[in-house]
Amino acid sequence: MARYSAFAIARQALNYHQGWERAWRSPEPRAEYEVVIVGGGGHGLATAYYLAANHGIRNVAVLEKGWLGGGNTGRNTTIIRSNYLQDPSADIYELSRSLYEDLSQKLNFNIMFSPRGVLMLAQTEHELRAWKRTFHANRINGIESEMVGPDRIRQIAPILNVDSPRYPVLGGLWQPRGGTARHDAVAWGYARAASDLGVDIIQNCEVTGIDVTGGRVSGVRTTRGQIRTRKLCLVVAGHAGVLAQMAGFRLPLESVALQALVSEPIKPCLDCVVMANTVHGYMSQSDKGELVIGGGTDGFNNYTQRGSFHHVEETIRALVEMFPVISRLKMLRQWGGIVDVTGDRSPIIGRAPVEGIYLNCGWGTGGFKAIPGSGWATAGLLARGEDPVAGPFGLERFTEGRMIDESVAAAVAH
Numbered sequence: 426m427a428r429y430s431a432f433a434i435a436r437q438a439l440n441y442h443q444g445w446e447r448a449w450r451s452p453e454p455r456a457e458y459e460v461v462i463v464g465g466g467g468h469g470l471a472t473a474y475y476l477a478a479n480h481g482i483r484n485v486a487v488l489e490k491g492w493l494g495g496g497n498t499g500r501n502t503t504i505i506r507s508n509y510l511q512d513p514s515a516d517i518y519e520l521s522r523s524l525y526e527d528l529s530q531k532l533n534f535n536i537m538f539s540p541r542g543v544l545m546l547a548q549t550e551h552e553l554r555a556w557k558r559t560f561h562a563n564r565i566n567g568i569e570s571e572m573v574g575p576d577r578i579r580q581i582a583p584i585l586n587v588d589s590p591r592y593p594v595l596g597g598l599w600q601p602r603g604g605t606a607r608h609d610a611v612a613w614g615y616a617r618a619a620s621d622l623g624v625d626i627i628q629n630c631e632v633t634g635i636d637v638t639g640g641r642v643s644g645v646r647t648t649r650g651q652i653r654t655r656k657l658c659l660v661v662a663g664h665a666g667v668l669a670q671m672a673g674f675r676l677p678l679e680s681v682a683l684q685a686l687v688s689e690p691i692k693p694c695l696d697c698v699v700m701a702n703t704v705h706g707y708m709s710q711s712d713k714g715e716l717v718i719g720g721g722t723d724g725f726n727n728y729t730q731r732g733s734f735h736h737v738e739e740t741i742r743a744l745v746e747m748f749p750v751i752s753r754l755k756m757l758r759q760w761g762g763i764v765d766v767t768g769d770r771s772p773i774i775g776r777a778p779v780e781g782i783y784l785n786c787g788w789g790t791g792g793f794k795a796i797p798g799s800g801w802a803t804a805g806l807l808a809r810g811e812d813p814v815a816g817p818f819g820l821e822r823f824t825e826g827r828m829i830d831e832s833v834a835a836a837v838a839h
């Protein structure tokens with residue numbers, strides 16, 4: 426594929442931009458692949474890319490029932506950070522954050538990574554202690570983060586009401602190299618680069634059944650025909666339980682709607698991400714000027730991709746308290762995505778109970794930030810049968826009691 430560059434834009438301009446080729450190939454599915462990945466979100470596409478780029482495995486198909494990034498990857502609030510508590514989390518989230526740094530160059534696709542800093546507020550003594558503990562864990566794991574006091578917070582986010590009436594801000598955990606990226610560009614960038622390396626990306630192809638022969642996977646049935654494979658990787662986020670059922674096993678996951686909303690665009694007023702877990706809300710500003718606001722998860726399982734209305738009210742109430750300057754802003758739109766939540770709020774990357782089936786799911790409310798690291802580790806697992814970063818996240822941890830508890834780090838803010 427032709428490389429994207431300033432020179433290419435200038436050349437195309439001479440031709441009224443009529444000569445651009447499609448960003449990725451759109452082939453007919455073949456009868457058999459070495460590896461079939463179900464789910465064309467960020468994690469599935471990154472896995473396909475690293476399989477081809479790191480391990481030379483190119484006989485790969487990504488099957489997506491709708492359009493690329495149409496699941497949670499294109500619905501999230503794009504926060505990237507790695508300041509988690511446990512060691513295995515530090516490994517995967519920091520690998521991911523560091524891969525984000527030069528991902529635009531590696532993929533030759535502008536993913537608009539913006540390391541603008543992520544501030545997690547402490548508004549109770551308990552939260553302050555929890556962030557201090559995380560800060561020390563981060564230091565031990567070589568992750569750059571900093572405890573900051575109210576005065577520094579006033580400098581970082583001048584529009585924040587630090588002396589907030591209900592819960593004054595006591596301090597915060599600041600990760601200066603955290604930030605945001607354009608979410609659908611991450612999916613498109615991986616898709617284009619993977620397609621360029623020979624991966625078949627097949628949209629509008631829903632997997633409707635999984636064939637298991639003699640205890641081992643033999644293929645999938647799809648709306649575009651049957652496809653044989655001996656390695657199947659399920660990367661379908663909130664629908665992981667549905668696909669597992671097709672193969673005859675259950676997963677320790679709950680699927681719930683998580684929602685977000687954006688305001689009308691305004692002039693730049695916030696150049697970092699601020700999370701306020703105590704009052705339940707977080708906010709950043711997009712390049713277009715919209716305030717990107719994250720809400721909560723529904724308290725019941727569902728597949729609506731919409732979310733309950735009361736969350737909008739509760740989230741806005743919390744944010745107006747934290748940022749009184751937004752009180753007269755109009756909200757532009759609201760949406761939801763179906764997240765797959767595990768008991769310890771950590772993902773599942775590993776083998777399924779059926780031979781030949783691999784899992785990458787359970788990212789819950791916080792998997793956007795993990796896309797590069799997760800793809801890297803899952804590709805390693807598929808290619809070599811094991812991967813040092815993926816290792817601790819196997820399904821066995823639920824029966825062996827080796828939980829990776831991130832319920833504080835992954836509370837509401839992502």
Ligand SMILES: Cc1cc2nc3c(=O)[nH]c(=O)nc-3n(C[C@H](O)[C@H](O)[C@H](O)COP(=O)(O)OP(=O)(O)OC[C@H]3O[C@@H](n4cnc5c(N)ncnc54)[C@H](O)[C@@H]3O)c2cc1C
Binds near residue numbers: 795
């Ligand atoms: C509102 C919201 C805000 C969020 N904010 C953040 C954030 O700020 N930071 C962060 O790190 N994370 C955030 N997340 C979480 C993050 O979006 C997800 O963890 C991540 O995008 C999951 O990516 P994925 O590739 O696993 O899943 P998805 O992007 O959901 O991709 C799975 C794909 O599988 C496809 N699929 C499903 N069933 C089938 C089938 N039978 N056949 C074929 N294809 C199928 C779907 O169509 C979908 O495209 C947020 C999520 C939501 C909903």
